[in-house]
Amino acid sequence: MIMKLKIDHKSQIPLYLQAEELLRRLIESPEYVDGKLLPNEIELSKILSISRTTLRQSINKLVYDGLLTRKKGVGTRVVESKSLSSKSKNWMSFSQEMSARGIPIKNFELHVSWILPEKKIASFLGIKEDKKILKLVRLRGRPEGPFVYFESYFHPTVGLTGEEDYKTPLYEMLEKEHGIIAMVSKEEISALVADEFIANKLETNIGAAILFRKRFVYDINEKPIEYNLGYYKADSFVYTVESRRE
Amino acid sequence: MIMKLKIDHKSQIPLYLQAEELLRRLIESPEYVDGKLLPNEIELSKILSISRTTLRQSINKLVYDGLLTRKKGVGTRVVESKSLSSKSKNWMSFSQEMSARGIPIKNFELHVSWILPEKKIASFLGIKEDKKILKLVRLRGRPEGPFVYFESYFHPTVGLTGEEDYKTPLYEMLEKEHGIIAMVSKEEISALVADEFIANKLETNIGAAILFRKRFVYDINEKPIEYNLGYYKADSFVYTVESRRE
DNA sequence: TTCAATAGTATGTACATACAAATGTATTAT
DNA sequence: ATAATACATTTGTATGTACATACTATTGAA
Structure with missing residues (x-):
């Protein structure tokens, strides 16, 4: 009232x-x-x-x-909007994006593991393929169901142990706990159709439209710190960009 | 000074x-x-x-x-290191985007018509639904095949007659021929799967992943001038965004 | 010399006020 | 009935003012 x-x-x-x-x-x-x-x-x-x-x-x-x-x-x-959206300026972590919109976030899955990186990831992070790195998997969404599946891969120098509290906003935690300041984000946005794995995770059907976002995150010295893949249910998420001519 | x-x-x-x-x-x-x-x-x-x-x-x-x-x-x-990528760099017309990537462009379809706008479009342009507006349809791509289907709707004050040369870069033409300066672009990027119509246009199969972009274009006074829909074959197009904190 | 208090400077927050411009509605004139 | 007009409503633009707060530089005393 x-x-x-x-x-x-x-x-x-x-x-x-x-x-x-x-x-x-x-x-x-x-x-x-x-x-x-x-x-x-x-x-x-x-x-x-x-x-x-x-x-x-x-x-x-x-x-x-x-x-x-x-x-x-x-x-x-x-504004009547069934979809969420993400602003390109002043980039934020997922939970910050959402809490800025007053949307409660639920974690459906959240686990970490130490893995050997794929070639592509090792190359971006600038490390050898036989060096184990931390992989963070998160399935998140609204109370009524998940709408995004994340995979994050972190550079060893970030100093993550796997024991951190990954329920708090990620980049805040990195800054407070490890003094890592995420500064630059380069993103590639594309579309794909859900395969069995993704459809299962996002509780949708195979062949559903997925907004796919690769995110490359760098620290204040332009050193790579995170490689991130995000699979968004296309009917729940819209990516917005605003730009003006010089 | x-x-x-x-x-x-x-x-x-x-x-x-x-x-x-x-x-x-x-x-x-x-x-x-x-x-x-x-x-x-x-x-x-x-x-x-x-x-x-x-x-x-x-x-x-x-x-x-x-x-x-x-x-x-x-x-x-x-702000130091004028990295502000989305500010001046991101704003380009399709042909400018492509020529910046060194990709030659072919027009497969290109026609204009006068139509009654849907409610959504009329609302964005701020006109009545019984006012006819110019619709521009373009199917473009590489020599070996189309990879994007555009629909554009223009505000009447832009003054388009339908007789213009739509093979030239659009916003250049608007500026030269009609004194309209496109200044701000707001975009919503999402994903969908190709229906029969889109699959047919883009010469792909029904159910293929499509990167869908709505673009709202405003002039220097923040008045809406164009409503644009773009359907990109997801395997031919990636949208990139670069941003930095603070 | 060192440190604490103080003055100065620049942005941050907050209010009251006034008029302009766009929109929608009611009234009036034809 | 219809069109033109007037009016009320609501956001948009603009100013002036006052005090609060964060930071910097200076001053002065121990």
């Missing part, structure tokens, strides 16, 4: 951030799924007990993130 | 957008490549003859786009 939205003016957290969080939660709630109009800005600012200017700061962010659209003379409405 | 930065207070274009464009150009100039500090906001607002609040609107966007970083008590600086 809207009326319950409360902002703590004494909190250390800026009002516009509190408002942003509240709005994120609000538009996730069942009453706002169908592109419904929000209360107008003046009313909403009264409800939240903040100024319209401050409220607009919050809304701007949500518009930029693609959750809301505004129309002059009409109002602000929730 | 900061001092030359001039904003037209009588222009139709909002001050904050003018300022954003000026700053974009400014930070591209040689003097700002190395992470140099901009003038502080109060000075800069005086130079540009706009309020600090308005200036901050422009800077916010540039920060969000990853071109600038701000630090409390220090200042605003240009």
Whole structure:
């Protein structure tokens, strides 16, 4: 319920951030799924007990993130989108991407192993093929079912033991626990059809459309640290890119 | 040359957008490549003859786009190592993309028609559904066979007659012939499997993996000018993205 | 010399206000 | 009935102001 939205003016957290969080939660709630109009800005600012200017700061962010659209003379409405999407700018880890959208993530599978790398992977990481590396497999998605299958391969210098907590955002953990700062991400996006293995993992049928993403991650010194493969159910995920001409 | 930065207070274009464009150009100039500090906001607002609040609107966007970083008590600086790949590099027409890869292009089909837009398209272009618009269909690829099928829908204000030469690079033609400057491109990339129609066009089999790209193109005033659908044979095309943190 | 307090500088947050522009609706005139 | 007009609503743009907070540089005392 809207009326319950409360902002703590004494909190250390800026009002516009509190408002942003509240709005994120609000538009996730069942009453706002169908592109419904929000209360107008003046009313909403009264409800939240903040100024319209401050409220607009919050809304701007949500518009930029693609959750809301505004129309002059009409109002602000929730974007009707069944699919998730990923912004190319300011890249984030998967869980950060999702939590930025207020989507709860469930891990269906999560296990690590030490393996001998394929030639391709060894080549990218710049190591020998007889050097064992850590492989991380994750099957993740929404509560109602998985929609992405990840395979990650890490460079030995990252220093992973396999004992880390892989439920936390990966790149945050790498930074905190191992001082590794993931800086550059190069991605190749393609399409393929699900084979038996992938169809089984993603709980879909063989021949279903899969958005396939290879991701090459480098640290602050442009040294390779991770080789990542992502198989996304195409009906649950859209990759978005925004660019402008010089 | 900061001092030359001039904003037209009588222009139709909002001050904050003018300022954003000026700053974009400014930070591209040689003097700002190395992470140099901009003038502080109060000075800069005086130079540009706009309020600090308005200036901050422009800077916010540039920060969000990853071109600038701000630090409390220090200042605003240009992001070092202008790696910002998606900013200026990513924006190309299909033929430019291909010629950059050294691939010769053949047009297998190319025809225009005037049609009533679907709801979705009319909504994006901001026109009524009973207004006829120009639809451009192109089937293109390598000499040995097509690998992409395009459908483009143009806003009436673009002024296309259907008599133009669509063999030349599209956005060049729009600029030269109609003074339309395509500025921003938002893309959604997904995967699907070929149905009979697409399989037939692309000379592949039903059920083949297709990389599907929706492209929304806007002019310099953020007005929509084109809605574009691209179906790529997945084994012939990979979409690459490069991004870096902060 | 060293360290802590202080002043200065620049961005961050927040509010009140005013008018412009787009949209939708109700009213009026033909 | 239909078209033109006026009006209300809502977001968009823009300014001025005030104080908070993070960082830097300087000053001064131990």
